[in-house]
Amino acid sequence: MSSSVEEEEESVGCFRSRKRGPALPLQNGAVVGSPAIPSISPGVPGDSWSAVGSIADKSRVQLGPAACGGGWAPWKVRRGTVMLLFRNWFVKRRWPVLVLRAAATDALRRLRRDVVQIVHRHSSLAAARQVVCILLAVAIAVLLVIGSDDSTVGEQIRVVGEASGAAAALVPLALTGDETPVSPTSHQTAARLRLDPRALLFVDSPYSRTGRDIAMWLVANRIRYKTEVLGKSLPVLTYEDKGKFGVVIFENVMRYLNMDSWHRSILDRYMIEYHVGMIGFMPTAQEEIGPSFRFEKLGHFPLLFQPRLRISDRCQVDGIDRVLFGAPLNFWLHRLIFLDALSFLSRGRLSVPLMRYIQLDIDDIFVGKQGIRLTRDDVIELLAAQDRLKRVIDGFRYNLGFSGHYFHHGSRAEDEGDDMLIVAPHHSGVYPVHEELYSIWKEVWDIKVTATEEYPHLKPPRLRRGFVYRGIQVLPRQTCGLYTTNLFYDSYPGGKARLDNMIRGGELFQTIVANQFSVFMTHMSNYGNDRLALYTFESVFKFLRCWTNLEFRTVPPVELANRYFRTHPDERDPVWESPCHDKRHREIWSPLKTCSRLPNLLVLGPQKTGTTALYAFLSMHPSVQSNRQSPDTFEETQFFSGRNYLRGLDWYMSFFPEEADYLFEKSANYFDGDVVPKRAHALVPKADLIVTAKEAAVGDKALRDLRNRCLYPGLYAHHLERWLQHFPPQQLHIVDGEALKLNPVVVMNSLQKELNITPFFDYANHLSFDSRKGFFCKVDGEKRTRCLGKSKGRKYPPMDEHSAAFLKRYYMSGNVALEKLLKRLGYAIPAWLKEDLAELPTQNESFRGASPDG
Numbered sequence: 113m114s115s116s117v118e119e120e121e122e123s124v125g126c127f128r129s130r131k132r133g134p135a136l137p138l139q140n141g142a143v144v145g146s147p148a149i150p151s152i153s154p155g156v157p158g159d160s161w162s163a164v165g166s167i168a169d170k171s172r173v174q175l176g177p178a179a180c181g182g183g184w185a186p187w188k189v190r191r192g193t194v195m196l197l198f199r200n201w202f203v204k205r206r207w208p209v210l211v212l213r214a215a216a217t218d219a220l221r222r223l224r225r226d227v228v229q230i231v232h233r234h235s236s237l238a239a240a241r242q243v244v245c246i247l248l249a250v251a252i253a254v255l256l257v258i259g260s261d262d263s264t265v266g267e268q269i270r271v272v273g274e275a276s277g278a279a280a281a282l283v284p285l286a287l288t289g290d291e292t293p294v295s296p297t298s299h300q301t302a303a304r305l306r307l308d309p310r311a312l313l314f315v316d317s318p319y320s321r322t323g324r325d326i327a328m329w330l331v332a333n334r335i336r337y338k339t340e341v342l343g344k345s346l347p348v349l350t351y352e353d354k355g356k357f358g359v360v361i362f363e364n365v366m367r368y369l370n371m372d373s374w375h376r377s378i379l380d381r382y383m384i385e386y387h388v389g390m391i392g393f394m395p396t397a398q399e400e401i402g403p404s405f406r407f408e409k410l411g412h413f414p415l416l417f418q419p420r421l422r423i424s425d426r427c428q429v430d431g432i433d434r435v436l437f438g439a440p441l442n443f444w445l446h447r448l449i450f451l452d453a454l455s456f457l458s459r460g461r462l463s464v465p466l467m468r469y470i471q472l473d474i475d476d477i478f479v480g481k482q483g484i485r486l487t488r489d490d491v492i493e494l495l496a497a498q499d500r501l502k503r504v505i506d507g508f509r510y511n512l513g514f515s516g517h518y519f520h521h522g523s524r525a526e527d528e529g530d531d532m533l534i535v536a537p538h539h540s541g542v543y544p545v546h547e548e549l550y551s552i553w554k555e556v557w558d559i560k561v562t563a564t565e566e567y568p569h570l571k572p573p574r575l576r577r578g579f580v581y582r583g584i585q586v587l588p589r590q591t592c593g594l595y596t597t598n599l600f601y602d603s604y605p606g607g608k609a610r611l612d613n614m615i616r617g618g619e620l621f622q623t624i625v626a627n628q629f630s631v632f633m634t635h636m637s638n639y640g641n642d643r644l645a646l647y648t649f650e651s652v653f654k655f656l657r658c659w660t661n662l663e664f665r666t667v668p669p670v671e672l673a674n675r676y677f678r679t680h681p682d683e684r685d686p687v688w689e690s691p692c693h694d695k696r697h698r699e700i701w702s703p704l705k706t707c708s709r710l711p712n713l714l715v716l717g718p719q720k721t722g723t724t725a726l727y728a729f730l731s732m733h734p735s736v737q738s739n740r741q742s743p744d745t746f747e748e749t750q751f752f753s754g755r756n757y758l759r760g761l762d763w764y765m766s767f768f769p770e771e772a773d774y775l776f777e778k779s780a781n782y783f784d785g786d787v788v789p790k791r792a793h794a795l796v797p798k799a800d801l802i803v804t805a806k807e808a809a810v811g812d813k814a815l816r817d818l819r820n821r822c823l824y825p826g827l828y829a830h831h832l833e834r835w836l837q838h839f840p841p842q843q844l845h846i847v848d849g850e851a852l853k854l855n856p857v858v859v860m861n862s863l864q865k866e867l868n869i870t871p872f873f874d875y876a877n878h879l880s881f882d883s884r885k886g887f888f889c890k891v892d893g894e895k896r897t898r899c900l901g902k903s904k905g906r907k908y909p910p911m912d913e914h915s916a917a918f919l920k921r922y923y924m925s926g927n928v929a930l931e932k933l934l935k936r937l938g939y940a941i942p943a944w945l946k947e948d949l950a951e952l953p954t955q956n957e958s959f960r961g962a963s964p965d966g
């Protein structure tokens with residue numbers, strides 16, 4: 113890092129000094145060359161339209177107030193530009209206005225040069241399209257005016273909310289009725305009570321880049337959302353008197369503009385009536401925007417821009433707040449502003465909390481050879497840094513883990529360092545789970561909390577989640593960029609810029625932004641040597657404090673875990689991943705464990721469709737072995753579907769033999785279990801799946817009792833679609849249950865080929881029809897048949913008319929959806945389904961177009 117940049121960074125107050133020795137105090141400061149705190153010109157009080165201005169710096173931007181309808185607002189932008197703001201929730205309010213200046217390359221300058229959004233109210237419905245176009249242009253202009261010294265951009269922008277510090281002169285938003293914010297510092301209004309905390313995300317396709325980035329960021333921040341590919345219909349937007357979505361997001365705002373007028377009016381009406389705002393992203397492709405716009409890419413800068421653009425706005429209002437992003441969501445500052453936009457546009461319904469709990473673990477504090485251990489001076493500096501961090505992180509203390517074996521193993525100075533450290537137990541290596549470790553922790557030390565970076569083995573690390581196993585709360589440990597090796601700033605793997613980028617808006621920064629709880633760990637030696645750990649942590653918290661309104665706190669580990677699982681109760685249940693797909697997990701796993709004890713095939717059910725027969729027939733194949741039968745749950749393991757899941761991986765694997773070419777299990781309640789596809793995919797993502805489908809049968813019990821247990825699984829398409837969200841269609845095999853009953857030889861012979869099970873086993877020689885049973889049965893050695901037990905293949909009295917009519921109605925739309933799905937997947941339509949659909953009365957023809965959900 114050059115000294116000038118270093119000086120600049122220090123004076124900015126956003127970064128911690130690189131010099132060894134006492135770190136700089138963590139305090140806010142002004143940006144070098146840019147007083148940084150923007151000066152804002154007041155708008156017209158009480159007017160819902162005002163200009164908002166800003167900027168400082170050498171760019172000398174001047175902004176004047178703008179009155180609605182008054183023509184061009186006199187913005188003079190010199191080598192810079194401006195965006196306007198809403199009341200910031202997340203991004204530090206003293207940075208409400210972001211500056212876009214001429215091109216430069218270093219990351220620090222880039223931070224201050226970004227402009228992303230415009231909050232706007234505009235136009236009447238009739239003129240909506242036209243004005244949105246204008247808004248887009250405004251967005252672009254705001255992003256762009258760069259490079260055109262003294263270019264003038266006229267515009268009127270509504271100031272939504274106030275900002276603090278120098279921005280305090282902003283005109284407060286003139287809100288009325290249920291738009292009135294409940295507190296001057298939050299986005300919450302009474303309108304939020306009518307909204308679900310969920311976003312509606314329109315994407316171009318399931319694979320489009322920006323859409324995936326948006327979805328990932330929503331997931332990272334645990335914000336619920338529904339993805340929708342804009343097609344012929346809109347999703348249902350309301351239920352009873354509630355809005356299902358707190359904000360509407362368009363990955364490509366042109367899709368919103370080009371929406372057909374009918375759907376557009378429905379969506380707009382929803383947004384107006386429920387006070388829901390919209391976020392739109394400008395497409396990056398020129399052809400999407402039209403020939404009249406010319407974009408240029410500015411060096412490394414992530415935004416597109418169009419020079420010399422004059423913009424006007426008509427100041428008409430349609431009641432919808434829209435935030436436009438001029439670039440995709442891959443720049444960290446955009447991501448922060450996106451969080452603010454979500455909060456603002458959902459009237460506080462999608463506000464992420466600002467408190468962040470931080471735990472810094474120093475692991476293995478006495479482990480290390482002489483020469484790389486902590487000296488007395490290192491420990492003094494460690495403690496001094498702890499005091500400095502305490503100023504930013506309320507109650508901060510390091511959390512130390514040690515191995516007593518290595519205590520006093522260093523030089524004299526290092527041993528003195530050992531003496532100065534106060535130690536507390538610390539645990540790691542908890543995933544993949546070693547049952548013995550958990551037992552010992554519980555029995556010997558009554559451990560309640562630990563942390564791991566291995567679960568789930570997700571990248572990026574900010575997506576890691578916690579779980580509880582055997583009463584031990586396991587917190588996710590995040591990646592801070594410092595590992596178990598001795599690292600030095602000057603020889604940091606990938607270069608020092610890589611580490612600094614992680615700190616300044618990169619992975620480490622975003623991890624803390626996205627997670628309310630962050631646990632980091634690095635080894636002792638990185639607090640010695642050139643004290644890279646101190647630099648890293650102090651820098652990132654300085655940077656966070658500089659750019660966000662986040663607050664930080666450290667609490668004792670047990671309290672931290674309790675708070676974590678109170679905040680994220682849905683994370684308590686673990687999601688078992690296969691240790692076999694990850695080299696590192698294979699290494700950590702016990703050498704006694706083998707990856708061959710997981711099934712290649714799952715028979716999913718549903719019940720009553722012939723799954724027991726299929727299980728018996730598959731087990732006849734010489735290369736195929738099934739699970740051992742479980743006495744507790746009707747011989748099935750029922751691992752993925754219920755409480756057995758919490759018994760752990762060892763329990764599940766104990767049902768399978770160690771040596772087998774091909775392993776399978778059948779649990780007939782897997783098919784309709786909500787969580788089963790996700791769990792199954794996490795553990796056996798390559799497994800084949802068999803679903804047996806048959807006309808839904810009922811016996812002689814009351815329909816009401818059966819509705820949940822028996823009828824719901826028969827909505828085949830609905831459940832199959834859920835499985836297809838996790839598994840590719842090639843792994844899904846749908847077997848006609850009627851054909852299995854009437855002609856199992858044909859079904860089994862073709863199924864083994866589909867599943868690539870060898871050698872070929874001709875079922876014609878091993879199954880035969882038993883006229884007494886009325887079903888096909890196994891042929892045993894003496895040509896006698898062995899049939900399934902009495903509980904399978906029972907005879908039922910004919911169904912009464914009323915019940916039959918009820919079932920027809922119940923399954924009508926579901927069967928239509930199944931027919932469509934089977935066609936889509938390339939299956940022949942089973943005879944029973946054809947028959948059912950043929951009986952549909954003509955007035956119900958429209959059902960043929962119904963959605964899979966019926």
Ligand SMILES: Nc1ncnc2c1ncn2[C@@H]1O[C@H](COP(=O)(O)OS(=O)(=O)O)[C@@H](OP(=O)(O)O)[C@H]1O
Nearest residue numbers: 719720721722723724725780853887888904905906
């Ligand atoms: N070969 C053979 N032998 C006996 N039964 C056969 C066979 N092939 C298909 N079937 C049909 O399978 C039905 C039972 O389905 P499941 O095994 O899936 O039922 S369960 O969920 O396990 O209870 C069973 O229905 P029920 O008699 O109602 O149990 C049969 O209709």
